[in-house]
Amino acid sequence: MKVYLVGSGPGDPELLTVKAKRLLESADIVLYDHLSSPEALRLARGAEKIYVGKRRDDHSFPQDEIGQMLIEHWKTGKHVVRLKGGDPYVFGRGGEECEALAAAGVPFEVVPGISAAIGAAAYAGIPLTHRDYASSVAFVTGHHPAAIDWPKVAGVDTLVIFMGAFHFPELAAALIAAGRAADTPAAAVSWATRGEQRTVTGTIASLAAQKIASPAILYIGGVAALSERLNWFEKLPLHGVSVALTRPLAQSPDTAQKFAALGAKVIEYPTIEISDPFSFDPLDRAIGELEKFDWLIFTSANAVQAFAKRLAVSPHDLRSLRAKLCAVGPMTRKALTDMHLKVDVLPAEYVAESIAAALASHPMQGQQVLIPRAAIARDTVPDALRAMGAIVTIVEAYRTIVPASGPAPEADWITFTSSSTVKNFLALNEPDVISRYKTASIGPITTETMRMHGIEPTVEANPHTTQGVLDAILHYHHPQG
The missing domain is CATH 3.40.1010.10 (Tetrapyrrole methylase, N-terminal domain)
Incomplete structure (x- = not known):
């Protein structure tokens, strides 16, 4: 070891x-x-x-x-x-x-x-070497300016200073005293490669007169001036925007990655936690009778995953499944396709109400329908199916509980992807906390829950998906683009 x-x-x-x-x-x-x-x-x-x-x-x-x-x-x-x-x-x-x-x-x-010196330079558009500007690079630490041999490093084409934000006025004076011109291009990159990255450009003299946010990497030399043209990261459409996601990142890693790819600072603030049902017996009995069901309806990826786990520990496998499959939304469909199962019906609208409309063209009279779902859920779908003559079995596959997430973080936006995320957010925080955010709702049912609690969403996704949430926030900031 x-x-x-x-x-x-x-x-x-x-x-x-x-x-x-x-x-x-x-x-x-x-x-x-x-x-x-x-x-x-x-x-x-x-x-x-x-x-x-x-x-x-x-x-x-x-x-x-x-x-x-x-x-x-x-x-x-x-x-x-x-x-x-x-x-x-x-x-x-x-x-x-x-x-x-x-x-x-x-x-x-x-x-x-990847060293911070290299990462910050790449994200801030500062090539450490350049045929026209720099053929030598030196790294120094700014913690103890008096310990640096300034005459030795002052003439290096690109000088990179770690941990120098606090002492930069002293560092700048030492550089100038050692012969570096006061108007030499300089740049400071704070919180490099993160959503809150900020690059300040100027000269040695002008940067020395500013307060530089720490932690920061400082660049001295002709290449620093290139940041104004080559800084691709801070030109991303959501750079400088912070977004709190109320679902655990493990449940929606693609969403976090997509926000980050647009430059946003992503903050995980889970307001729901998936827990086992109080008893597995109803789900296990339904799995033991899979052959009798004509339809299997999933309204969330969590339901698919809970079903798959109990199927795996049962005496049965997918060979027992003869039912047609209905999934609400692309994430639920993906959870099924990950099991190598093909979805027969995907409603046009990714809300529970659209299931009845999607199944209206199918003969439902006398059909046995299994719906594994959360412990607490609306009865819109089973009621509609029973009205169509279906025999509906509802089993608790999982519970959503309030996690110990603590107070809400500082952020520009907070996203709500279900009614549970709204209710649990309010359970975790004082009522007036929500007023400091712009809010994004995934769809009309979540919006209805928000309005019941006096919250008017800033944007509502259409289509009603996590991608739709991202697109709505992007459109808010760039309505013309």
């Missing part, structure tokens, strides 16, 4: 390496830093997580103690990951920790990450 020093990159979770992802998923213990990616930490689902981070005036543990902690955890025989922001060997004190491990005879492995 080894200790793994893993770089989590500059912040964008999709910049995490494949190897880092694999090691995090199998970790027993993760010791992580202040700038370690939260999304990377979520990959270590079963691991004990220990914060050992450092901020400018707040060191949770001395460096020597961190090294000793790695050694002691390794002795337990567990899979230990030391997770660092950026790259472990680029101003990450990875070398010191490896020295401690080597001195103790502890085997280790270093998994490089």
